[in-house]
Amino acid sequence: MTYRRNFLKRAGYTTISALLTTGFLQKDKQNENHSIDAAMANSISGNTPLRQLAAAKGKRYGTAISSDILLKEKDYANLIARECSIATPNGELKWNATEPQPGKFTFESADAIADFCRKHKMELHGHTLFWHMAKPDWVPYPPTLKMIERHVKGVMGHYRNSPVLKSWDIANEIIADNENETDNATYGLRRGVKPELIRDLFLFAASVDSSKKFYLNDFGIEGATWKSDRFLKMIEYLKNKGVKIDGAGIQSHLWFSTAYAFDEKGFKSVLKRLNDLEVKPVITELDIIIDTPLPDSIKKLDQMVADSYKRYLDLCFAAKVDTVITWGISDRHTWIRHPDWIPGKTFRDNPQLHRFLRPLPFDENMKPKLARNAIAQAFRQAVP
Secondary structure, eight states, X not given: OOOOSOHHXXXXXXXXXXXXXXXXXXXXXXXXXXXXXHHHHHHSOTTSOHHHHHHTTTOEEEEEEOHHHHHHOHHHHHHHHHHOSEEEESSTTXXXXXXXXXXXXXXXXXXXXXXXXXXXXXXXXXXXXXOSSSOOTTOOSSOOHHHHHHHHHHHHHHTTTOSSEEEEEEEESOBXXXXXXXXXXXXXXXXXXXXXXXXXXXXXXXXXXXXXXXXEEESSOSSSOHHHHHHHHHXXXXXXXXXOOOEEEEOOEEEEOTTSOOOHHHHHHHHHHHHHTTOEEEEEEEEEEEOSSOOSSHHHHHHHHHHHHHHHHHHHHHTTOOEEEESOSBGGGOGGGSTTTOOHHHHHTOGGGGGGOOOSSBOTTSOBXXXXXXHHHHHHHSOO
């Protein structure tokens, strides 16, 4: 499986992730709309698929999906088919998977996911055409414009007439993690990346296939941060240049803890600014970690995760978010549990704490958790 990035690198930056405090959530237990308790868990059964609850409000729920697991594990495939109306390939559409050698394209794994989506009446979100990771060794960062054009033409061209692929992350994580990792103070782009290159990338993508929705995707924009400010400025730049950009992918790899404050006002401001720019905010890679201090039981942890999902999605739905994709559907396959990506020193150095990494709506046995019920309740209560 191809994993997202070195999670450890950014785990120490509390300003990069949106961090909801348990205290912040607990005060909302006075308002039952924002919490999931045992009674609510029982009343929201697993009989109604999330995709159906979402569709009733004009929304979509989906997951990142891996072709290798799809072929090996029937319960995984069945769960996704039942619950999801949209999927994102985990790594099957990244550069190293689609163009391992210059000009030589391979789509077998990505096509397997596309076929699965077509069979089960799901949409496919293309991820991603431009990223500083998951690229062949022969591709520099940033790639030359010639490399980009060949790659975009090859990959987008392959799916131009796809009945299921409806949108693309044209560029992914182009904003630096912090001001020390950029040579562009205005837009905060990763070193070597020029705003004109991103402009030309989007323009060329539109020349290949303008029928799809185009997103700029990134993490660490779930609040008023240095990074979210540059992300918004880059979107405004693209809009001012007449570039087709339909959505902003808010990854939402989130940490929740009593030790961290959540900038609710700042996050609402980011969502409002995107809507003002007529760029749809979408949640593309949602999962939730409860950071230390940890509760004394898994039951309490699952309650905290569920309340966190509910609170976060309530804010999103109030700001016209219509797509929620979790980065995986079951804790069995969360990238956060992979030995190379265990987050934070506390979890990494203490294997006994790995059981507290339960970031997704279904458990290792594909059974619904309180988090799944929280997502269901958020969809039920969302305004169409």
